[in-house]
Amino acid sequence: MKKLINTPETVVADALRGMAAAHRELAVDVESGIVTRAAGTVAGKVGILSGGGSGHEPLHAGFVGPGMLDAAVAGPVFTSPVPDRIGRATAAVDAGAGVLHIVKNYTGDVLNFGMAAEDAVDDGIQVETVVVDDDVAVARGEGAGRRGTGATLFVEKLAGALADSGGTLAEVTALARRTNERSRSFGVALSSCTTPANGAPNFRLGEREMEIGVGIHGEPGRRRAELTTAAETAEVMLDAILEDLPQADGDPVILLVNGLGATPPIELYVVRAEVERILAERGIAIARCLVGNYVTSLDMAGCTLTLCRADEQMLRMWDAPVHTPSLRWGA
Amino acid sequence: MKKLINTPETVVADALRGMAAAHRELAVDVESGIVTRAAGTVAGKVGILSGGGSGHEPLHAGFVGPGMLDAAVAGPVFTSPVPDRIGRATAAVDAGAGVLHIVKNYTGDVLNFGMAAEDAVDDGIQVETVVVDDDVAVARGEGAGRRGTGATLFVEKLAGALADSGGTLAEVTALARRTNERSRSFGVALSSCTTPANGAPNFRLGEREMEIGVGIHGEPGRRRAELTTAAETAEVMLDAILEDLPQADGDPVILLVNGLGATPPIELYVVRAEVERILAERGIAIARCLVGNYVTSLDMAGCTLTLCRADEQMLRMWDAPVHTPSLRWGA
Incomplete structure (x- = not known):
């Protein structure tokens, strides 16, 4: 294996330290893998959250900022982050108007984001979820369904823009769904x-x-x-x-x-x-x-x-x- | 060899066609490898020109636009463009205030940009040249001297910004030299x-x-x-x-x-x-x-x-x- 890394065990934390150093406009919690906007939430704005296993950079943390994501949760390489961390990120980006979860269609991500969403709802946070499943290499309905790949960027960009321009959770969710469907x-x-x-x-x-x-x-x-x-x-x-x-x-x-x-x-x-x-x-x-x-x-x-x-x-x-x-x- | 290309002979032209398709704000002359701003020159502004062999993308054509380069000339892979094309690009970006050539320190580039500059001066265009030589892996004074690498981006950005904000050819050249020296x-x-x-x-x-x-x-x-x-x-x-x-x-x-x-x-x-x-x-x-x-x-x-x-x-x-x-x- 030839990589510019330190150890396989620390690669995600090391890369997050690098993101923190490079991008002062981000708040990076290296321990939990949660990356938010350093400027904090915008009162009354729908929170846009995504995340998943690491190894897809700049997706998702590289898309945190005005006009796109409020937060990204980075799991281990190719492994979903655990529900607890997704839940903490959900709470962090809720500014009273609810939170949209943008989830790539992989079993672990769907499961963990789903559990986090349930807990958040129990805590009084409105959560909607859009599962991205754009990869036509997988037949519709085959196994766990189509995988989420490049369309995730489109969903994050368009939903993020609408949320920033004052869209409601229902409006932002509808646009995110339509973007995935198209x-x-x-x-x-x-x-x-x-x-x-x-x-x-x-x-x-x-x-x-x-x-x-x-x-x-x-x-x-x-x-x-x-x-x-x-x-x-x-x-x-x-x-x-x-x-x-x-x-x-x-x-x-x-x-x-x-x-x-x-x-x-x-x-x-x-x-x-x-x-x-x-x-x-x-x-x-x-x-x-x-x-x-x-x-x-x-x-x-x-x-x-x-x-x-x-x-x-x-x-x-x-x-x-x-x-x-x-x-x-x-x- | 495993590459997403058509043929070795057409790779530079094919990539330039792709740049033209992707970036409508650029004017791409695929035949000559000359990439300029589609909006044309800015009257009275110092023209900023760079270029060199292909294979270093996005350097240089990816840096053509307001605040950076006026034009880039792409040669064959790892091979300097010929003086005639550099000369045509120089004439294209001259808006009356002269043109700065930003040249990576490689024998072919220095030679060809030098010949083009001489011809341009003969045609009444003021030309200054900054040779970028930032690579400390080569000892100072060894062979053809230090190679030009990453600092080229810095020189292009800073000189481009000063030219866009009204700097004279002398001022822009001085800043470009200082950037390289530092x-x-x-x-x-x-x-x-x-x-x-x-x-x-x-x-x-x-x-x-x-x-x-x-x-x-x-x-x-x-x-x-x-x-x-x-x-x-x-x-x-x-x-x-x-x-x-x-x-x-x-x-x-x-x-x-x-x-x-x-x-x-x-x-x-x-x-x-x-x-x-x-x-x-x-x-x-x-x-x-x-x-x-x-x-x-x-x-x-x-x-x-x-x-x-x-x-x-x-x-x-x-x-x-x-x-x-x-x-x-x-x-």
């Missing part, structure tokens, strides 16, 4: 990731092999294929996404070309060019896009594509100012 | 990069080996060492930097913790935490910092650290608004 993702990998605890790759690929339909927790893809061009790879990914993407009256899409941690910008931009070509051929307009490492899987080489059919409100919320460590625009 | 960098690698044309790693490292003192063009480091902790790695890097960093009356530093292309955010934040500890021990205040993949070396795993002793003007220019694809803050 989003689809698909991922490919050129290499496995290596978890610090395992110390060896989760799977091994030959020099001319790639995995098609990977998740973000080191699981192999749905099938193995021969390594091909970026053009053909993008076709495969978009075929899978477009087969399932809602038509939504031909609304344009918000696009995320996301690196899984070890894919350099030059390759992501090559993929971006192919997506442009393919969506133009299929008559789908790209209204907004992001290219970069936003939802990673440790040191996996590969990328995911996420498309979200965006209506007018969604585009307005996308364009709204955001001031977080890893997503930042507007006044 | 900056030092050092890099380590856990893996080689693979250039698309070669198709195989430039060097091979064992499972427990790392390279100390690497550049950003796939050259091996100054020595090979046993893989160690992030804490010890950061010590080695900062020892080399601090031995040579100007005291500058104890001015605080701007810090860049930079990934070389295949190092995920979680590891960069672990390194950031160690830098915080070490600089605190040595009495050096960190005034500002960036953590991320900004000056890459294709798909190399590893990182560079850059420290710049920042005076008041430099901090003010750092904080000034910037609106580029990869660096963005302020109103």
